[in-house]
Amino acid sequence: xxxxxxSVPDEIVKELENNRIVRLSWASHLKLFLxxxxxxxxxxxxxxxxxxKLYHDGTHRLEQExxxxxxxxxxxxxxxxxxxxxxxxxxxxxxxxxxxxxxSLSSCSSSEELD
Numbered sequence: 195x196x197x198x199x200x201s202v203p204d205e206i207v208k209e210l211e212n213n214r215i216v217r218l219s220w221a222s223h224l225k226l227f228l229x230x231x232x233x234x235x236x237x238x239x240x241x242x243x244x245x246x247k248l249y250h251d252g253t254h255r256l257e258q259e260x261x262x263x264x265x266x267x268x269x270x271x272x273x274x275x276x277x278x279x280x281x282x283x284x285x286x287x288x289x290x291x292x293x294x295x296x297x298s299l300s301s302c303s304s305s306e307e308l309d
Contacts, residue, residue: 216248218245
């Protein structure tokens with residue numbers, strides 16, 4: 195399968211070319227579902243065992259990479275780094291007092307009067 199590599203970095207293209215799509219029949223889907231939901235079932239098929247391992251590796255990787263606590267912690271660390279190292283005081287002041295970050299008191303007081 196050839197990929198269009200117009201604006202994609204080379205590292206991503208190489209990683210995508212190394213991966214392949216796993217195609218399963220409906221019977222294999224059913225077997226894989228049963229073996230994953232009912233672990234007491236013995237599986238003798240090598241293919242089912244490989245697919246079961248692939249499924250568990252994939253779910254583990256997704257749980258690890260999409261961990262919200264890890265994402266928030268790295269975002270907070272990045273914010274602290276940017277605030278302390280890369281921005282001078284004037285730039286910090288401009289960001290903090292940008293129109294998007296300021297609450298307009300006149301609009302709040304008029305909405306409170308309506309209540």
